[in-house]
Amino acid sequence: MNSIDAHIISLIIFLPLLASFVVALLPSLRVAKIVAFAASLATFIASLHLWFHFDPTSVDLQFVEQLPWMPELGVSYLVGVDGLNLLLILLSTFLTPLLLLSIWEFSGEGHKSLMALLLVLECGMIGALVAFDVVLFYIFWEVMLIPMYFIIGIWGGKNRIYATTKFVIYTVSGSLLMLVAAIALYFYHGEQAGFYSTSLLDLYKLAAAGGIPGEEYLFLAFLLAFAIKVPLWPFHTWLPHAHTEAPTVGSVILAGVLLKMGTYGLLRFAIPLFPQAVLLYAPSILALAVVGIVYGALTAWVQEDAKKMVAYSSVSHLGFVVLGSLAIVGNQLSAEALTGAVYQMINHGLSTGALFFLVGMIYERRHSRMFSDFGGLAEVMPYFALMLIIATLSSIGLPGTGGFVGEFLILLGVFQAQPLVAILATSGVILGALYMLTFCRKILFGPITHVANRQLVDLSRREYLYITPLIVLTVFMGVFPELFLSKIRSSVGHLASNFQHYHLKIAGVHPAASDAEPPVDESAVIQP
Amino acid sequence: MLGVILLSPLLGAVLNGFVVPKANKMLAHLLGVLAIGLSFGSALLLFQQFLAGGGEPSITYVFEWIQAGKLRVPVEFVVDRLSALLLLVVTGIGMLIHIYAGGYMREEKTTFRFFAYLNLFIFMMLLLILANNLLLMFVGWEGVGLCSYLLIGYWYSEGANADAGMKAFLTNRVGDFAFLIGIFMTYRLFGTLSFSELRAVVSSSASFDAYTLQQLTLITICFFGGACGKSAQLPLSIWLPDAMAGPTPVSALIHAATMVTAGIYMMTRLNFLFYLAPFTMEVVAWVGAGTALFAATIAAVQWDIKRVLAYSTVSQLGYMVLACGVGAFDAGVFHVLTHACFKALLFLGAGSVIVAMHHEQDMRKMGGLWRSLPITHALMLIGVLAIIGFPGLAGFFSKDEILWRAYLYPGSGHYLWAVGAFTALLTSFYMVRLLALTFYGKSRLDHHTGKHLHEISSIMWAPLIILALLSIGVGYLGVPGLLAIPGVKPHILADYLEPIFAVHQQVKETWAFAGAHHEPFWEALLMLVSVVLVFLGSSIALFSYARSSQPNLGPWPAPGARLYHLLSNKYWLDELYARFIYSPLGDIGEFLWRIFDIKIINGLLNGLGYTILGISGFASFKMSGSVHRHAIFMIAGMLALLYFLL
Amino acid sequence: MVPVEHYFVLALILFTIGVVGLVVRRHLIFVLMSIELMLNAVNLVFIAASRALGTLDGQIMVFFVITVAACEAAVGLAMVISLYRRYGTIATDFLRTLRG
């Protein structure tokens, strides 16, 4: 591993943080805007370095950095990249420059602090994605939360305070439980293995070795924290409030990446650490996910507020992702469903992000989100209409867009595991088309009712700049998914085939001879 | 070669959509026609090479599409006897309609969007036909659904058109739901989705146990569900009549010739599965016959010219599904061929009448047009004769072939034939009624349209001429052995398509009836009966509508009034769907959101918050400031703790 | 010889009297006096214990306790006087403004 690879991740994490301090302190706004955008672009280019140097065949952790942080407690700064989080990192570094671009002519005051908060948010997201140490993960998990709190709180809509307080308290209460469960796991590992360590690799060995006492409760604590974040069905009521009150930028990043933390957490922590509990609770979680899909779709259909509708549609889409990550066939997870879940995470981020951007654009023009204020915009804003239709099609999951590949794989995998659940979930495909097309119908088609709509101006050059990449990428992910699937296939296959005794080692580092290698059937890992 | 066929329409769509200057209608039209013409030319070349090469299927692999776990879905195209044939139909008729559309859309401000969607549609249809695995076919399947949605809602400023487009897309989506379930089951049973592999697995395995057969029945039922959605069969037939909201060339191309036949094409492509599920075939047959009858009855009372044609399409599709149901897939494809020609002719003819009448579509305001629109009248006459099965034209051969094969179907064959024959009677009635109401009888035009009546331009009737010739000539591809017409070999198409069908030896005997020898007497008798029915239906229609005096434009006289009321409301199917599916969903959604989301979950959480605030309010009220109160509190606490300690 | 437990019980009784005095009386002066009573109860225990154990430590402790009691009384009275001089009352129910 040459020298750049050894520090690339820390660079990606802390460059935005550094940039946010600089931006906050810079006197002139114009310079601050350029610095912020340049920093986020640099982070994106650095993450592209990750993309090109990532070895898709190996199952191990790559670009690993391990520094002792609190040696006395066994807590270390351990970060790494593997198939599961590579795409999510790229998604977050890809979205942030677009976000900064979208607030280029931000009229409200506090423009600099908004940009600084976005950069801190990016640092938190990437940190949480690459952290392989429970404590480090938890710290970045909350660091991610605070800028979001301020973004919704300061630049939000009318009753933003209720929304943002509910958002923070809901998430923190869940994650505190997770912390307690992590500590219990940490101590159990200390007794079993003799040395105390919070690094995930050791905890995996512990989980692989055998049943952890009180495993159900620990799993439920982890599940609760991630279920609130996902949001799984009964815990979702904070999402519509957060989305309607958040500014466009907030909604995009919230839907784009923050919601994926929940599902990513499920894959990284909950499933490999507590396999027996997963086997026990998978059916009920699947049931919740299916209810979430149908519930989200139906409630989205009756909404009058565009943002609330897209929020509920996210509840429905992420129900699919949870479905995909817990489809158990025999004693293994279904590899197709898992690949589909990881893939759906990415293109849900893109399509919903695009939808929120577009809703934000018409909000800037008409300062209203209600459907009743719009109608017949296709006449006046044809290119906006085109973008909106493509984004809608991707979120419906029309073949030729990324949504279809993800949804199809998930449903295919879940069908092998639980046919009835899969059939109910596939009905979500119809409901999805129902509410998304009604959304288009109310905004784009039909006669122009309001005179104000008549002289709406179509997309400006800047708006093109930050919406087209999203749209093009969604279509690209639908037509050539192989480019992305090849990167995640081996890691996902590894997790799917032996999630009961899952282990992960650092690439290039041969595990100590004494470290008994639990039985792994490599056949499941498909060489591309 | 294959690349040109596929990519030229796509290129046309992209160029029209983004690159070409918007205002220039002529360039948009030219580009559209050119793209499809190129594709049609290369299709012809391919067909010619294919025939020369002995008609062996060839698979061309392009690139790896999806690969996850054990699933491997490559982008592969297959050119075999079936797809080569349909390739010709789609691109051929598509080109003719593109030429016609230029003239039809003359008054529109910009037509770039129209031709972009049309080209995109052709590309998606070609993808559907050439796909070698179920998933790629599904991509084409939904792609055509999307294009039909966009084209139906082309004049979106009129709310009804947009709703019609949405209705079409949603009903198709229901069909796709069944199709998806079918795909999942196939993957679970066979582990692959590619047609060639499926065919190999099915033919290689000696016999199938009960479980697989039961699975196969379920799979075929789901695929048939998908076909129903796309080909507007009974449960999901509500969207086609409303799809007439789109421009007429769209109705001609999509809702007559190409897209709606996708369902039949899929069933033919998977015939080796359908043969293994006799129960499904029974269902398919009866749904087909039922839809044919159902649509024909409604068509008889429609006054809008395009709606009559729409219901007649649903009815003809019913025939094709009936043909597939009785195992006569080749007859089904033959009817697809003939129907594509004469239905496109009828639609375009109706289109030119509508253009001539300045977008008037109600037949009650027409009449006596044969003098002022002689060419359209002549062409429409040929079309009507072809569709009602006038001996010698295309419809006669293809429809009789289906009725004959239905008659031979063991078990309920005779009843199927009876339904089919009665529908043929109705078909001839409403088609001749259409002709009579528009062209013959007294002219009911209001003064303004009467004066400006003008014949369509040459660009519009040129393709019609070709279609007319086709609807006469195509019939001779499937001449029954009985009528030995000199110089024409009987059953050309059937022998051409024969290698596609593979009946598994386990079900060999159930499907043996088609090949068995039958005395020609019965076949001749049935043919005679259908000819008689045709003349009977047309004479009734002529008698009641073509007479010079005022024809009866209102509901039927006394005995039939209630029946007329039932039929004109389309058996209240739309209202039933709205009441039992659409509005309950809305109510559930409303309930879930207003009550469950806001009242229960939020109520619970806010309640929790407020109780805690309540407790703190009460506690702070209790904590009055006096020192003594604090001292008492301390002592009480101390005593309580001491109690624990001692 | 009276067993030392009796002294402890006596001290406990004295202590409870002091506590009751603290709680019941409305008047600040009496409150201060009851505190003095409690401290003397403690002295009793120390002397009894020192007498029983035979070491002098307890008695040394008593000296410190007495001095501290005096300091507290002094500071307490100082505050009461300044309260009286400023607000003319030393009843404890006057001291209710800081509550909740």
Add this chain to the structure above:
Amino acid sequence: MVSTFTPLPSSFYQAASPFLVLSVCALLILLSGVTKLAKNSCCIFVLTNIAFGATLLGVCCLSLPGRYLQDALVVTPLSIFLQLLLLGFAWLLAILTYFSHLRGDFFRSELVALYLFVLLGMMVFSSSEDLVSLFVGLEISSIGLYTLVGYTRVTRFSLEGGIKYLVLGSFATALLLFGFAFLYAVTGSLQLPVMMAAIASGQPSLWLTLGASFTIFALGFKLALVPFQQWSPDAYEGAATNITAFMTICVKIMVLSLLIKILGWVSESLGGTWVYVLGLMSVASMLFGNIMALIQSSIKRMLAYSSIAHSGYMAIALGVMEPGNSFPARALLFYLLSYALTSLLVFGIILSLEHRQGEAIQLNDLKGLAKRYPWLACGLTVGMLSFAGLPPTAGFLGKFFVFNAAVQEGHFGLVLCAVVASVISLFYYLHLVVMMYMHAPGKFVVENPNWISLVPRGILAGAGIGVLALGTILPGLVLALLQGLFG
């Protein structure tokens, strides 16, 4: 056993040098009150700085670890660390007060002398293991604090607070003495180590439990744990802000220094009930403190209740202590350090926001603070996040270690209550942030602009950065340092 008088060894003078220096300086400042120097608060400020400097020098360089005067003065690395903490925070607070509106009120010679004597009492208490000197140290500091609360800025509230604090405080002192008396009666000696050995070996008797419980209750009173907590809101609200800050930080350090020593030995000898009672008190104070703070309108009163809650969190670590394992003690000290640093930051900012004649700041006065004074608002936000225990700050790691200690002993119930309490606490801490950032600015304006001078801004910035650094970069270092303390 008559102890003959032996001349004190020279090492005693070296060990006791910080105390001697501090008392001499305090006396000097007291005497300076007579001269006309007293009017000039600036030179009193200089004198205080000298006093603090000298004592700090004494503590750092001159003190030798060892046991003197029959355990009356025990100097161990732990006691040195605690004294450094006390001196450090007291000094910073004095400097901050000098630059705030309270300069005139506080920097009168007798109050400053009193302030130094209170500090002296705390240092004596924290570095002795003999009942007598413990009691003397405690009383010097307590009585000194009663007067400081009452007389720093004489208002109706400060007098009321002072009197309440005095009455309840002396009641607690009586309790403490009662406890000491019984412990002395049972174990026969006033030296802590001897007593602890006697308790460990002897069988539990009624008087022993009574004595130990009274002692713990009295110390619980000082920490403001639940049954004995009601004095602190009134005293905190009544007193001037710098005294309130001094109380929250230094009193806790003092009390915890003793509890760390004795709880290690006493807990298993008095059987499991002890852990149970402390657990009960900690749960009650966590819940009570947080719930009561929800609807407070005055900031100081809200911070008083939040300090009750934080005592509750610390009491968790106290509950799980046992002689063998020093981790709970280290966790407690880390929590104490992070709590003290955050309190310094928060109270420093409140100090600089206050008006001369206006009464305590209400929460709605802070509306829209971020628009006018962004850096003050940012500091207060960091403080609130640390109190709430959100990660990038020191507060989170404090809570994390305390949870660690509790889970190690398997006290899941305790930890769950702590989780519920900290979620409730999140609400009112973030309410403050909401006021500052998410509301339009109200009429409130900072009265004395002189806080803009460099020194207080430097201190506040240092505290803020310290809180953030302690949460991210420094923990490894600090834990190693604490590890050193316990040998």
